[in-house]
Amino acid sequence: MGVVVRNEIMPLKKVLLHRPGKEIENLTPEYLERLLFDDIPWLEKAQSEHDAMAKVLEENGVEVVYLDDLTAEVLHDSKVKEEFIYQFIAEAGVKYPGTVKRVYEYLNAIQDNKELVRTTMAGIRRKDLPADKQVSLAGFVQKYPFVTDPMPNLYFTRDPFAVIGDKISLNKMYSVTRNRETIYADYIFKYHPDYNDTQKVYNRDFDNAIEGGDILNLSAEVIAVGISQRTTPEAIEELARQLFFKTEGNLITTVLAIDIPKSRAYMHLDTVFTQVDYNKFTIHPHIQGPLQVFELTKGEGSNELKIEKLNMELDKILSTYLHTEDIVLIPCGGGDDIVAEREQWNDGSNTLCIKPGHVIVYSRNYITNELLEQHGITIHVIPSSELSRGRGGPRCMSMPLLREEK
Template structure:
């Protein structure tokens, strides 16, 4: 067993030295995107898949060059599906859709059972079209178009941050708000529950709970968690997560941070990300009016919710530091909006003062470097078509303590 295998999962900050990360290399699921379904599947364009894979490979290699162990979601899924019990669980879940009808459901359950783990992984992630089945013919197959999907593809698997987040030694499996993404959390939960590497790790939340997405969860410091509330994470989701982390002793403060319910700011990490223990890069157009409610535990199961304060003020208080320094990108409003759309604020810290960012956001990256942050610039012209940056594409599993 290698040292990496022996290292226990655990994350208590955004910036501790990154040791192990979960990625998903773009695959056949992206080839399922068409002008007819890309809106439903939450993409703003049709990516050039080969180039997206090249960009993602370079991202993974940049992490490895910094000593980070890279795990791939689909490799873990295939290993998980080697278990008959895990296969049965996955098949029951993916065939539960009411749109299949009994005839097709019965056929698919038998057909998927006969597949190898690798073949089943392909169906679970890339989906299954009506014209790809060889049986189960009936009313459903007759009335659907040949290219209609019986099982939808999951192109957003690329953004592994959203379906889970590690809070200390616990895997928090999230509940994704958009129907196109619901099954992502189910697959992540299957891996964390059934894969030998993670089976012993405690789990919290779950795909069946109130909506919380990992892109909205920032571990500002040990014991302090900020959670965005907007298009994807609901107030009830924050409340549920807060109760769980307080009960486990994994945080003393949860900051509930309202964000605009719109595409450009779908998650808190599209607005701001940590790049050092006391430095945050933030979209300047929202910096002055972003607020937070500090949520604490009264000790008897009652949550105490403070009045809203400016986010940077509330965060510094909870973190018990004098100032949470905002890196002032100093951009004019138009440039700021463009680089925000291109995930300029969505950086992945691999260590304090070292962050991965898209190379296209030249002005933001220059300001980061002027503030003493080493920027590892990666290409993202195709990866960014789903509206996500380096942080969105990565789920840290192990980081050093800070």
């Protein structure tokens, strides 16, 4: 079956989600910064909001699959399950042999594979494990409550990997905290019969960070990648080389590297810029002016890139590469500085297009939503008081696996 996504707007057929789980309830104020969160969502409400998004998708003919289900499906093989548990323990930073043994026994005793996957996602508290008869000195002085950290960012399924055409970029995440999230996609694309023949154009063990929120499929031939707080220029160059020189059947001829501000409010390219129709894009007004955009194409050598700085406004660049004259940029917050900053913080520019001119949006961004409607866009509004606390919108929370190509 595999994956195919060659654009951002054609009818969405299949999407990967992660319904927030107990990892959210393992957030505490003291450890928010460590776990890359700004606030603590109320889990019950966050789940109901997430269910509302899944319902909108299903009502529009989209098949919804879940990260924990797909991972659990590959663990029916006892050898794969053992490999997964030991890899999870190692990547969680558990080093003391006695603790490694206890964590392995704790996880291996869980008979239901879906419960096992969810337990690794939620984090393991020290009090959950039986006491170690031979406590280390570190064990005596350790006050941190977790043996393995929770992964509260998992409901942003866009970031750990990205579908590019019929291939995937299995990403090296910016932070250690989030890089552990890619283990689930790793096992899905290694062992799941629906996905295990998918080519990789980037891998989680590469040196430089890249995240899925920075990767936009503009067409079958062109992708845009943000140079952001979490994606490095070196990673974009490596992605381009993998696409151009090391991948069979690649259709991508151009990578557009778009330099955006390096701050949490502008975390990824898709927090400031998403496509909502054939020629229409939401955009944060602060990036409407001149941007640094670089075109990466094949050079003359066997592994050489040609890199050219584009001296054009963003709308002109989009017009050139999408072969359309009437590009429309819809500013978040209607261009009002205060409204734009507020709704940008709540991901007003981060929409998920389910078919041309139809997008899922957060209810709280009502100014931007009204503006989208004025531009002829049909909005599918979902509640957002709790999900938005994680600093990600509908696009962040979804990983398209299949879209119609034309």
